[in-house]
Amino acid sequence: MAETFVLVHGAWHGGWCWAAVINQLERLGDRAYAVDLPGHGMNRADRAKVTLDSYVNSVAEFIERHDLKDVVLAGHSLGGITISGVAAKIPARIKRVVWVTAMVALDGQPMVNPAKSPLAAAADSFPERSNTIEMMGKEFLDGLTNDMAPALKEYVMSALGPQPLAPLLAPVPMAPYFATGIPSSYIVCEDDQTPVPGAPNWHPHFSSRLRNPTLKFVKSGHEVMFTHPVECARALHELARGD
Template identity: 85%
Template sequence: MAETFVLVHGAWHGAWCWAAVVNQLEKLGDKAYAVDLPGHGMNQADRSKVTLQNYVDSVAEFIERHQLKDVVLAGHSLGGLTIPGVAAKIPSRIKRVVWVTALVALDGQPIVDPVTSPIAQGADSLPERSISIEMMGKEFVDGLSNDMAPAMKEYVLAAVGPQPIAPMMTPVAMAPYFATGIPSSYIVCEDDQTPVAGAPNWHPYFSSRLNNPTLKFVKSGHEVMFTHPVECAQALHELAHGE
């Protein structure tokens, strides 16, 4: 049976980052859609005014406009903050939610402290209240791209755009998502070396915040969509089928 996927990108990225994964899912007989969040890619918006609720509303509106049902909703990295809100808003259309080496917030808490975080303070001084990936520092960029060939790293760093800071500083409501009872999954990228505050690894630091998630392991760094799109698509496909 063909599955329907809606793929949500992470910080600095856009729908373009999922191109190879979409292609692979279609080869497996599935339908896949990648969306641009407001302020990213082709979805132009005033980045200084973009909020997490804007992210949620835009994805939910996309799913409803295309009349999609039984959707496997997947979010990469920062996309993990958007997908629970979408599922809670339109639960009847969502079959499963998949965090792809993604952030999982604690209920009612933001990922970035708006008072103490240097990231937030840096963005507040900029007109668009947005940060570039370079502002995260060499350690972060090197961890993000640890398994990329030099040419691929150069391409990705050239392609990414500014990231609005407000969605990172917004408390995330996880309880409404958990109340839906929609199954959760987490794709663990075993070689993800992107620095995480409070833990050395994204799994189990973030994955353990979900309720009994099914896990899939991929031998990949953080940017799995670029370095291992075939394995990423296969993991998504199997999770959709309950494997």
């Protein structure tokens, strides 16, 4: 039976980042859609007005507008703070939620504390209240792209757009998601070297915040959609089927 996927991108990205994974999922007989969150990709929403609620609402509305059911909802990186809200908003349409080397919030806590983040304070003063990938610094960029060939790194870095600040500062309600009882999964990218404040690795720092998640391991860095799309698609496909 064909599975239905809705894929949510992370910070600085757009739906375009999932193109190779979608191609591979379709080869496996599945249907897959990628959304552009407000202020990203072809969604030209005013970045200064983008919020976490607008992220959640845009994905939920996409699923409802296309009348999608039994959806496997997957989010990469910062997309992790959107997918929990979407699942809590339209639980009857969601079959499983998959964090792809993604952030999992503590209930009621924001992902960034502005009092402890000079970068957030700086972005807050800009008209768009956004920051660019270049502002993150060499250590972050090296960790993000550690397993990319030079040409691929150049392409990805040139394609990334500004990231609105407000979604990072918003408290993320996880309790409503947990109350749905929807199964959770986490794709662990074993070579992810993207810095995590206060922790050495994304797994188990973030994955341990879920309740009894099923895990899939991929030998990849953070940008698995670009460097290992075949393995990423296969992991998503197997999780959807309960394998």
